[in-house]
Amino acid sequence: MSTVQPLRPLHELRSFSPETQFEILDALSRRSFELTLSPTEHCNFRCSYCYEDFAIGRMRPAVIAGVKKLLARKIPGLRRLRLSWFGGEPLLAANLCLDIAGYAMQLCTTHGVQLTGAVTTNGSLLDRALAGRFAALNHTQFQISLDGDQPYHDRVRLRADRSGSFNLITGNLLALRDTDLQFKITLRLHVSGDNQDSLRSLLRRLHGWFHGDRRFEIGFHPLNDLGSPNKDAYVPVSHEDYARRVRELQQEMPRELAAHDMICANGESVHVCYASKPNALFVRADGRVAKCTVALDERFNHLGRLNADGEVEISERLMHKWTVGLRTLDPIDLMCPLHKGREYFESQQDSAAAMPVESVFPPTGLADGDRPDA
């Protein structure tokens, strides 16, 4: 039986950092929209921890047409549009990304809408020329994962031909460093149960390469058991162990590296996951609409479909479930609603998820997405 979540009083919004307050309010704004697209679910890597089955290939023409129609309908009413690209490896379909991004850019320019673009990529194809083409379309944010220094990384983050990927990824990073392109690359360092020494060595190397270049930043992320059949290559880390390991690394690492903890092991910042936001959708390559980019096989993660005419048909019940963090203001609900588990999502019973957002956030002045006073 599901328990009713206690609603947190509205004034508790003030307990979050100004950035988190803005994220929460922006998530409620009808004038902001975040669209995550998977242009292909194929990948040129075979990371040991990967949970994807690569069964769905490139986005079909009917889905591309639906995405463009959706953008054409929504953009005139927006202030902000965020386009995010996910895979598989999205840059295997770089021209498709650039085609949709260019279409969005044109509409955003016409209607005075702020466009930001972000690509989650394995970094293998991100050379200077491609980064420049994305940057020209306001796509300047990239997230690239590393698993440790070369020996460890090459053991777990394999290319499809089973060779290591460290030199390929870091070669592209160094080439980008040597340009004057404006971008922000977040290097996501995976923390497992057995890569602490390797991460120390990697941090020293990254410091040597990127020290003083504010276009590069570092974030940590736990390497859990994500359901991969090849998980013997690494030791998954528990939540407590992860927090301890990150604290150690943060104390030891050079101050000049702007490191932060992407899931808030130190409790200082709360990142609102796109899955928690009612104004964010993830469209998979086959046109299914989801919230979470990890739980790809879960039925409760499939809210509906994007049709070729740009209409989105989704389950409001599931949308309410995924956006529960906006009612509870529980940092864990906001950062990863998936943690609530299958029973919660499949339950038909009343809970905080069934309450309208307006019962916690009165509409006046709160859903306009403006930055609140600190």
Ligand code: SF4
């Ligand atoms: S790069 Fe990403 S999608 Fe490709 S195998 Fe690795 S984890 Fe999976």
